[in-house]
Amino acid sequence: MSSGSPPCPATLLSIRPLSGDTSLFTLQVPEGAQVGGEQPWQFEPGQFLQLSVPGAGEAPISYCGVPTPDRRVELCIRRVGRVTTALHHALPGDQLAVRGPFGRGFPLRHYLGRDILLVAGGLGMAPLRALLHTLLAERQRFGRLTLLYGAKAPDALLFRHELTDLAGRKDLLLRLAVDRAVACPAAIPSCREALLPELLDGLALTPGRTFVPVCGPPSLYRALIPPLLARGVTPDRIHLSLERRMQCGQGRCGHCAVGSLLCCTEGPVFAYSTLLGIEGAL
């Protein structure tokens, strides 16, 4: 865990718009930089970092890519608050700062040899993209891979250029859903007008050998968990990434508590079995 040490500098390399309000920001951390012994570009999927925009503040952001030797960090960020708005006004070359990695990501060692059903809703695609790329990098170590991804409208689907490539892969089943299909992009054949949980219909699923990492808004969790349980997936195999207002990242500021658990140190990824009965968790 990163300490109370100051954030280390990071240079904004590029901004790639993904949808109307969401862009992919690529940062580079200088060689040798560290925060209290931690290297913010070394992380596991599901973990997050704290991104500082000087003068605007700091916000917790999920890692969205995979670690690279040149210390690049990809972050998929929606313009929604003070820090992210300032960030959308930033230009390549601007100096930002980062702390991290924080939290516990998806339990990859449990996923070895298993079928993985990834379910992403909206911006929840960001941490699941990190997980997906990690799984695909060592594809042979995992069983059947499925990605269900839903967004409000076709133009809100993030990483559309990658989805087209993914749709062509033989070793991954991709199903996309949009709430309102004004015109489903023909380039992504797996897309249909539906609510995300409906994509489970007719999906081959072996509960005993399947883990289900999920990231999306609370409404997704409420709608998705009952049909997963009905299909026989046990609560310990459903892994949810929770959104909370992590500020200090060290379990001190008190903003990210979920019952008696702290999202910043014990999460943000929790097994559904851990969250059962915790008021306000989902």
Added chain:
Amino acid sequence: MPLFLLPHNALDACLQRLRSVAELHGPRRDTDGLCRLAPLPEGVRPDLTTLRTLLPAKKYLLPPVETTLTFRPGEGYRLPRLPDTPLILLGLHPCDLAAIAYLDRQFLAAPPDPTYAARRAAITLVGTGCSPDGYCSCLTHPSPLPTPCDLFLHPVEEGFLVTAESDRGKELCRSLAGLLQADRRCPPPSARDRFAPPLPPPSTEELDLSLPDWRELADHCLGCGACSIACPTCACFELLEYATLDAAGAERRRRWDSCLFKGHAMVAGGESFQQERWQRFRYRYQHKYRGFGPLQGLPSCVGCGRCRVQCPSGLDLRPLAERLERREA
């Protein structure tokens, strides 16, 4: 443990010596009738009889607002100059000291918080014995926490029996040579023993939602956060960033926050997981009496009674805690 008597008539001289070692602060009754922890310059006597100060000692360790980072272009973010002014804090009661033990666990656990650690290292703690009143719950629900201090003053008829409880305390005793008299009587109970034996900790099971008291009590809660501010172990804070006037630099500050405030659990975009006041109310209760994160299971209420005194609606979580604990016993 060496034991000394500080007679009443030597107290002023003792305080004067302490002032020569460090800045002396302690309970002081002001003209508005309130007793606060405040500087005790020469000529100002501490009020060692008042049971509770308006704000607890946390204001020294975790000031209401403090700068935790500065930013300058080219320099990046840096720690500010860490506070190192030596301070002697006089007149802390066992509950105040237990509260410091709780904050220590929260802020000195690896990796330690740099500003808290610097302030804590610069403070010498002088505890004082007390007699609990009806607002205190230290005897009925004693804290399991230790009561760290350097010196402890036990009130007796002739003055104070003084025990040194750390190396720094022993050193202070040496610097008070000539004022302290060796005393051969039986040492009074240690500061820790001033709490009764702790009850078994309450179970960390989820609290019963069906208890009608939650909503009923929360209906009276104004959500003002006075209880959190007055609480010696409430340490939620928020981080705020201020750009400097030239817009090139910035300062990051942390400011006391309260889980009773609506914005506490709000995430970017405005969604909150503690939307209703009763949910926030229960949440505060849960954290006070059950703990969370690495301190899960450790009640953080030390029984000082400040929240009960300060609440404008006269709310009191204690009877509820007692009821829940009885149910679980």
